[in-house]
Amino acid sequence: EPEVTQTPSHQVTQMGQEVILRCVPISNHLYFYWYRQILGQKVEFLVSFYNNEISEKSEIFDDQFSVERPDGSNFTLKIRSTKLEDSAMYFCASSEWGTIQPQHFGDGTRLSIL
Amino acid sequence: GENVEQHPSTLSVQEGDSAVIKCTYSDSASNYFPWYKQELGKGPQLIIDIRSNVGEKKDQRIAVTLNKTAKHFSLHITETQPEDSAVYFCAPRGGSQGNLIFGKGTKLSVKP
Numbered sequence: 368e369p370e371v372t373q374t375p376s377h378q379v380t381q382m383g384q385e386v387i388l389r390c391v392p393i394s395n396h397l398y399f400y401w402y403r404q405i406l407g408q409k410v411e412f413l414v415s416f417y418n419n420e421i422s423e424k425s426e427i428f429d430d431q432f433s434v435e436r437p438d439g440s441n442f443t444l445k446i447r448s449t450k451l452e453d454s455a456m457y458f459c460a461s462s463e464w465g466t467i468q469p470q471h472f473g474d475g476t477r478l479s480i481l
Numbered sequence: 482g483e484n485v486e487q488h489p490s491t492l493s494v495q496e497g498d499s500a501v502i503k504c505t506y507s508d509s510a511s512n513y514f515p516w517y518k519q520e521l522g523k524g525p526q527l528i529i530d531i532r533s534n535v536g537e538k539k540d541q542r543i544a545v546t547l548n549k550t551a552k553h554f555s556l557h558i559t560e561t562q563p564e565d566s567a568v569y570f571c572a573p574r575g576g577s578q579g580n581l582i583f584g585k586g587t588k589l590s591v592k593p
Contacts, residue, residue, distance in 0.1 A: 412580035472524035
């Protein structure tokens with residue numbers, strides 16, 4: 368069964384450094400999402416992306432965050448100048464052709480900011 | 482914005498018993514209602530979903546019921562097995578948004 372893959376599984380970064388999290392969505396999917404989950408808390412929406420532009424973003428997704436689809440398969444989340452509070456699990460998801468379609472999640476990247 | 486409440490926060494059942502988790506939402510325009518299962522170290526896995534034009538959906542031991550008037554939907558697991566132990570999240574989609582709004586999760590423990 369097709370799945371969303373994320374790399375790396377664990378990223379450790381010094382505070383203030385830039386980090387890029389990578390995702391390969393399911394190949395025929397058109398909508399892409401990033402969510403995050405701080406340890407022990409619920410999953411929170413960050414941003415959705417369709418047709419090479421941001422569709423929606425939450426209050427969490429401020430100017431330090433950006434997303435990109437650099438080629439036909441990858442979808443990336445960049446965090447500039449990381450902060451301690453950015454430590455969390457970051458999940459990528461994709462859906463087939465619309466936001467009412469099921470969203471399928473990857474297993475996440477654990478980001479640890481030191 | 483959408484307010485999502487999930488109950489109970491923890492649930493412990495004996496193997497073979499049924500489990501029911503309820504999710505209440507606030508946005509009357511919500512139109513898509515999925516349930517996710519999250520095992521330790523894994524991402525949320527979609528287990529069942531329902532759309533607003535349907536009242537109930539069943540897939541083997543798992544069912545979801547929707548009451549749009551009361552703005553709640555529930556996950557029903559019958560004949561529970563130890564491998565059902567996980568955290569379960571409801572995540573209704575708001576009517577004006579594409580993103581899912583997750584509840585705080587229910588930790589289900591199935592004792593053999």
